[in-house]
Amino acid sequence: MTRDTGVEHPPARRPPAGADDGVVFEARDVRKVYHMGEVDVHALRGVDLDLSTGEFMVLLGPSGSGKSTLLNILGGLDVPTSGTVRYLGHDLTEDDDRALTRFRREHVGFVFQFYNLVPSLTARENVALVTEIARSPMRPDEALALVDLEDRLNHFPAQLSGGEQQRVAIARAIAKRPDVLLCDEPTGALDVETGVVVLEAIERANRELGTTTAVITHNAVIADMADRVVSLSGGLVSNVRLNETSVAARELKW
């Protein structure tokens, strides 16, 4: 296991020269087709999307519209069938599995709808999973303090509520000080109040650490937090809305 691969990857937070508003992600005509036996499922039918440094973007859309597929492709978890995805000018679609792994390790923080914590590890150890392989991580307890879980360090996931587990997942995602934070329905399984706590943690990462953030949600109210709201429908971007002012997570009501 090598922490430092020695191979240079596009450095973090260094927008290409000339870009006044640094573009982190640049997706062009991204298509994704799943072959399910006889039928082809077109999950993405040609998506164009840019994501700028420090931006807070919310992805909306009906179920099956391709949100998770898009987010997974941006985060290097999946590769598109065609089209290009550039990360700071580097074409991710050219990368092999090894390069994508390094990309995820060095730049991306993921938060999943179902937390995906390792049940046999404590909160601190779950975060340590990331800090042990990242380049300049926080300490696990620091990251957990950011999500107000400093007193639950040694609890196992089974001993935490859903919201607490999701906060551990966020701590795990932000502990490496990622350049981008990608969250797939982080509040999907949570009630309003817990949802707000989780969103605050994400918001803090975005505002305080300057992490470029994309959040998938079914909840249109959450969209008010965003700088920009992108709606997907049938595998295509159907609408883009810029919010003049974004609402703080605390003020959200649904």
Add this chain to the structure above:
Amino acid sequence: MSLRALDRKMLRDLINMRGQATAICLVMACGLATFVMSLVMLDSLERTLNAYYEGHRFPHVFAHMERAPMALRERIAAIPGVARVETRVVEQVTLDMPGLAEPAVGRLISIPERRRPELCRLYLRAGRYPERGGRREVLVSDAFADAHALRVGDRVRAILNGRLDELHVVGIALSPEYIYQIKPGDVLPDPLRFGVFWIPEPELAAAFDMEGAFNDVLCSLRAGGSAAEVITRLDRLIDPYGSLGAYDRDDQISHEFVTNEIRELKGTAVVAPIIFLFVAAFLLNVVISRLVTTQREQIAALKALGYGRREIGNHYLKLVGVILVVSVLLGGGAGLWMASGLTALYAQFFHFPVLEMHVEPRVLVLAAAVSGLAGYGATATAVRRAMRLPPAEAMRPAPPPVYRPTILERSGLQHLLSPAARMILRQLERRPLKAALSCLGIAMGAAVLVLGAFMEDAVDYAMELQFEVVQRHELTATFVDTRGPEALAEIRHLPGAGHVEPFRGVAVRLRAEHRSRRVGIMGLEPAGELFNVTDLDGKAIPLPDEGLVLSTKLGEILDVRVGDPVTVEVLEGKRAVRRMAVGALVSDFQGVSAYMNRRALNRVLDEGPRISGVFVDADPVAHATLFRRMKEMPMVAAVTLKDAALQSFRDTMGEMIMRMRAFNIGFAVIIAFGVVYNSARISLAERSRELATLRVIGFTRAEISMIQLGELAILTLLGIPLGLVIGFAFAWMTTNAFDTELFRIPLVVERSTYASAATVVLVAAAISGFVVRRMLDRLDLVAVLKSRE
């Protein structure tokens, strides 16, 4: 935190599956233990044997004759290829041992005066070398000394050439010739009734009128010398002196037994570990596949966090590695422990100056390599699956398993099945391969049990056949020389003697083309009752009027079939050479034998109705007096008592069989329990959610236990009969593996063996079932339903 988080996960996963991991470790350790044990014993035996042979000059060629002049020695030494020669006088005597009703047989071997023997040098365990001086000073073999608690200074009464004499024990010795000290013709050593003595040559020669002569010769070969050539030339030299034919090490009885044991160890080193490692590999495969399946989402998350394929792969390889390391330590330790026990047991059968357990590090390295191969071979697919798991895919919940209506249901019989029964059947049908393998694993447990008990069945059967059906007589008396019919009458008139039948035994060499074999032909009364030639089924083989009846094994060695001619070279008397036909082949279980009608044999030997001994049937009450009377007869060289032989067999084999049995039962229980417990755990893990749901909607504990244990019961009930069949196949394989010149094992498996094998597996299954039931009772409904599967 010194330990990395991923390694902590690995250790906690292991602790979580400790029951299963333990079962796997135990099964694998069993395989490695037998592997290590046999290889260590093999090394120890071979090293000890070679060192002993080398250091004490074990000869390459042997020959016995009636009487050859000492001058022949020079000519033997001149045979090209011969390195050293030793000539000796060897005589058989009757011993009168206190505490033994029947006489024991002593073999007196001369040792040269004032020099060490050129060949077959002795190892003196106690005392000193005998000196000439008319005091009859002797060395006694340690086996006989131990059996009779003889010590230096003790005396042994013996009949030397018809005269009662006393032997003075001045030392206790071992010889490479008698590592396995057995009387020719016996199945097992009987140290109480057979002893070897070494006595200064002039004394022995004087007692048997052998001055200036010898009747036994030993030769060692120069490097590159051919035993076959030396034998041919030696035979030519000694032929006129009543030779029984020279032979090489392969026909030397002690060497034959030791090498036979070595061959069997080689078999054990392969067969047993294969069975265990197969089962262990299967269990590992199931458990690790299951683990990777359950941890699908964890693996995906780890990948999303930036862990690469290699790191994921290493993670699972490490987990398997811990199991393997524990197995190797456990199995290696147990193997060494078993080897040291076996060394002690061997010391009772094989008389070496020292038999030390010798552990080559190579053996342990090999054991580790074998377990690594089995373990990683079995888990490679699962680990590769973990490595290849596409992270995005795994973030989606796994599609629900595809169930189908079972064949039974499709055939319109669904109304016969309760919902619980349907769940069981669908589960089994959905994963037919896994169900089949579990079934096979359970079967292996039963099979190992059958295999273990079969050896005992076979030995019991062989003993019964030998002592109840073949040897119907109580006593056998062998005469010093051949006698006429008057000897028969003499024995018949002894008080207590019942039915008496004569026999004529003669040493011959059988030839068929270039193949030849030295054997004794046993000439039996055509309608005799006291010695029956039977095959392995106990079916009597009638003696043809003319022609030979040979052991099937002897037929194989000579490559002859019924009707084929063989050349019989008689090695005694007039040394006639005759061609005879093979009249019948008989599959017997011990040695290689040849039988004939006694009258026909007398004709072949061109002699009158001569006999070499008699079989006697006697009232048990009269045994003691009959023995005494018979051993007092000068014409009688030896008397053997069937009961005594049987008893000594039981004594020697008993312990060995008990130990083997204990090991086998232990092994089989571990296999059976390991497999049953593992399948139970796995299916519980696979269905805990389903079962918890059932509990929530109102099923009782008993009802969900039914579903869970029903599957186990079906697998067990299918596995047992399969295991009994496989066990029979193993037994058959064993009979083939043990098909040597010394022994053949009859393929006999008693019903009680099947019954006890089935019972042990059922008990193991019941215990596993009980453990699973307790886990079901403690099933945390909330936790199960809360967790995402």
